[in-house]
Amino acid sequence: MTDLHDAPPRDWATEFDHTKEDYAADAPAVWAELRDRCPVAHSDAHGGVWLPTRHEDIAAIAHDTEHFSSEGVIVNIFKPEGLAPMGYAPPITSDPPFHADARRLMLPAFGPKAIAELEEGTRESCRQLLDELLADVTGPDDIVDAATQYAQHIPVRVIADMLGLPKEDGPRFRDFIHRIIEKPGEYSGTLGVEDTLLFYLTNVIVERRNGPPTDDLIGYLLQAEMDGEPLTNEHIFGTIALLIIAGIDTTWSAIGASLWHLAQHPEDRKRLAEDPDVLVFAVEEFLRFYAPVTMARIAAVDTEIGGCPVAERDWVLLPFPAANRDPEAFERADEFVIDRQRNRHLAFGLGIHRCLGSNLARLELTVAVDEWMKRIPDFELADPATVRWSTGQVRGPRELPVRILKTVEA
Numbered sequence: 001m002t003d004l005h006d007a008p009p010r011d012w013a014t015e016f017d018h019t020k021e022d023y024a025a026d027a028p029a030v031w032a033e034l035r036d037r038c039p040v041a042h043s044d045a046h047g048g049v050w051l052p053t054r055h056e057d058i059a060a061i062a063h064d065t066e067h068f069s070s071e072g073v074i075v076n077i078f079k080p081e082g083l084a085p086m087g088y089a090p091p092i093t094s095d096p097p098f099h100a101d102a103r104r105l106m107l108p109a110f111g112p113k114a115i116a117e118l119e120e121g122t123r124e125s126c127r128q129l130l131d132e133l134l135a136d137v138t139g140p141d142d143i144v145d146a147a148t149q150y151a152q153h154i155p156v157r158v159i160a161d162m163l164g165l166p167k168e169d170g171p172r173f174r175d176f177i178h179r180i181i182e183k184p185g186e187y188s189g190t191l192g193v194e195d196t197l198l199f200y201l202t203n204v205i206v207e208r209r210n211g212p213p214t215d216d217l218i219g220y221l222l223q224a225e226m227d228g229e230p231l232t233n234e235h236i237f238g239t240i241a242l243l244i245i246a247g248i249d250t251t252w253s254a255i256g257a258s259l260w261h262l263a264q265h266p267e268d269r270k271r272l273a274e275d276p277d278v279l280v281f282a283v284e285e286f287l288r289f290y291a292p293v294t295m296a297r298i299a300a301v302d303t304e305i306g307g308c309p310v311a312e313r314d315w316v317l318l319p320f321p322a323a324n325r326d327p328e329a330f331e332r333a334d335e336f337v338i339d340r341q342r343n344r345h346l347a348f349g350l351g352i353h354r355c356l357g358s359n360l361a362r363l364e365l366t367v368a369v370d371e372w373m374k375r376i377p378d379f380e381l382a383d384p385a386t387v388r389w390s391t392g393q394v395r396g397p398r399e400l401p402v403r404i405l406k407t408v409e410a
């Protein structure tokens, strides 16, 4: 039997596949090798895809909406066509000029003031999860899963609340996301219609249209207008789907990766405990060092990346995490510096599509780490071999067993 370690090594310059375990296991090493040897790599996986790894090239593509379209942002053998300028999940899949109006609609719900109001509820939710998680811990050395028992629940609860959907549907959201982001294309044709996000959200929208107006994001979208017209069903559906997909796996990954780091670095745990003011810098460094999100584009015309010719309709991955590790852009790029002062990372992307949920993501990450450290100031990985990282365009630990070394009463 061949396992990961027996398999012949890939030539990352021509055979990378971001949906495979070997890439996910140590992606930063793959980017570092490519940056030196072949900074714009190409693989035949998924019908052909480009992988730039330099900060300069990644930033240039993100700013260049003329040559690179967002009609497709998740690399898949089925390439979206004819959906621009709105795309299937506005505003992330929208191109100018549609994009600006679709994004503007969403700004009030994600501005700093609206998000600050969610802090107390998010803290309460984290404390509740920690109570539940610690209820089964009978003594030192007990093991809990920081990803499945803690990190994954935090963004689900927040976004379900914002949309006005039942928190109990959380596991269904995670199934939808797993199929769409982690294993794109793998489930097509194998699912019953009732197992799809399309079926779930279509029912939600019909129910809401037939019921009284609600004071949540779905209610807001049902009443919103663009150019004096109500939003189309496709627009409403796409935006709700986007918020579920963009809001959950991303933040779950960032919280999980931060706890994975702290589990292995006692000096950083100590620093956070002794100097709480460092948390604001630590959060930015977690985002830089463990940036979870790689996006994609489709070349709108024949073009080039860093001198490499790219053909119209080619897929291009946009690995913001690789940009964050580029030594040309960051001093000591491959070191985690908990109090890094200058940190203009690209974890939230840049240009017109820069993350709309960044205030919310920062709030959730800050609160999740803060509340964990207050109750569980000392912990370590139970066994590094049992940690499982996701594959695909959102990277983070999906199983994270940790041994509790010290707890503090609530």
Ligand code: HEM
Binding pocket: 062, 070, 073, 091, 092, 093, 103, 159, 242, 243, 246, 247, 248, 250, 251, 254, 291, 292, 293, 295, 296, 320, 346, 347, 348, 349, 350, 352, 353, 354, 355, 356, 357, 358, 360, 361
């Ligand atoms: C740590 C967590 C997160 C990270 C690292 C992250 C990262 C990103 C990135 C890199 C983009 C740019 C996409 C592109 O250029 O194509 C983006 C866009 C977006 N994100 Fe986030 N995100 C996070 C959390 C969230 C949350 C919690 C929400 C909302 C619930 C959200 C909503 C969005 C939306 C709506 C867009 C599209 C913006 C546009 O196209 O104008 N994100 N995010």
